[in-house]
Amino acid sequence: xxxxxxxPAALSVPEGENLVLNCSFTDSAIYNLQWFRQDPGKGLTxxxxxxxxxxxxxSGRLNASLDKSSGRSTLYIAASQxxxxxxxLCAVGRRNTGNQFYFGTGTSLTVIP
Amino acid sequence: xxxxxxxxxxxxxxxxxxxxLRCDPISGHTALYxxxxxxxxxxxxxxxxxxxxxxxxSGLPNDRFFAVRPEGSVSTLKIQxxxxxxxxxxxxxxxxxxxxxxxxxxxxxxxxx
Numbered sequence: 001x002x003x004x005x006x007x008p009a010a011l012s013v014p015e016g017e018n019l020v021l022n023c024s025f026t027d028s029a030i031y032n033l034q035w036f037r038q039d040p041g042k043g044l045t046x047x048x049x050x051x052x053x054x055x056x057x058x059s060g061r062l063n064a065s066l067d068k069s070s071g072r073s074t075l076y077i078a079a080s081q082x083x084x085x086x087x088x089l090c091a092v093g094r095r096n097t098g099n100q101f102y103f104g105t106g107t108s109l110t111v112i113p
Numbered sequence: 114x115x116x117x118x119x120x121x122x123x124x125x126x127x128x129x130x131x132x133x134l135r136c137d138p139i140s141g142h143t144a145l146y147x148x149x150x151x152x153x154x155x156x157x158x159x160x161x162x163x164x165x166x167x168x169x170x171s172g173l174p175n176d177r178f179f180a181v182r183p184e185g186s187v188s189t190l191k192i193q194x195x196x197x198x199x200x201x202x203x204x205x206x207x208x209x210x211x212x213x214x215x216x217x218x219x220x221x222x223x224x225x226x
Contacts, residue, residue: 004155034214043117043204044156044217051212089155099211100146100169103155 002027004092006104013080014112021075021107023090028068031093034101035064035075037086044089047075052095080111115139117218119205125224126195134190134221138207145188146215147180148204156204162188163211195225 003026013019023033032051036044048057048064050073056065063076077084087108091101118137126132138145143164148156158172162182170180177195182188192199202222206215 032212036217043219044206046214046216049214091155099144100158100161100172101148101156101215103148103157105153105155 002030002092002094002102004090004102004104006088006090006107008107009105010108010110012110012112015080015082017080017111018076018078019080019109021077021088021090021109023073023075023092023104025071025073025092025102028071029095030068031095031099033064033066033073033093034091035062035073036089036091038089038106039086047088052093077109080109082111082113085109085111117205117207117216119203119218119221121221122219123222123224125226127226128195128197130195130225132192132195132223134192134203134223136188136190136205136207136218138186138188138205139216140186142207142209142216143185144208144211144215145182146206146208147188147190148206150202150204150220152201159190159203161211192223195223197225199223200225 035047050066061078087106089106090104093099145162147159150156161169165185177193180190202220204220206217
């Protein structure tokens with residue numbers, strides 16, 4: 001079974017700092033990988049989707065990379081803002097008929113004004 | 114356009130009762146997923162529909178759980194003889210096809226007393 005680990009579990013940074021969130025997975029035979037953010041009491045908001053054939057995706061201040069061979073992905077957030085405070089979840093798509101996701105437990109990010 | 118909606122947003126029931134949770138996916142999305150999220154954990158896959166059929170129900174914890182999607186749009190997750198351990202947030206997601214981004218609803222918070 002695919003195991004997904006996210007480090008650190010919690011992170012607190014001052015506003016304006018660049019930061020990196022880490023995700024590792026045990027089975028490299030993935031379909032794709034998606035990063036989400038979750039605000040307290042809310043559903044998940046998609047940030048970036050990386051297909052298994054891709055190395056990275058960028059959207060605004062966010063950049064996600066994927067290294068399948070080492071079972072790692074990183075989410076880079078540039079110039080962090082207080083509005084970035086949320087829990088960030090990494091989800092690895094299972095390679096079979098449905099692309100069900102295996103999720104990590106998330107990194108709780110606090111950006112201090 | 115409208116996102117994924119889920120009803121009810123909160124449900125409190127007593128142990129042993131039957132509950133139904135509803136998901137309205139984004140119009141035209143053929144893939145629909147149910148996940149369950151316990152406190153402090155990432156979502157856990159339950160079942161995946163492609164159109165009207167359950168393509169993968171390997172995540173359903175036991176035979177008390179059942180889901181349907183009779184017309185290929187709205188889906189209902191049904192839980193019989195609820196137990197306190199069923200208390201969680203039940204999330205629904207949809208995507209245009211299985212290769213694409215999954216869009217999540219706000220979830221239904223189920224509390225079994």
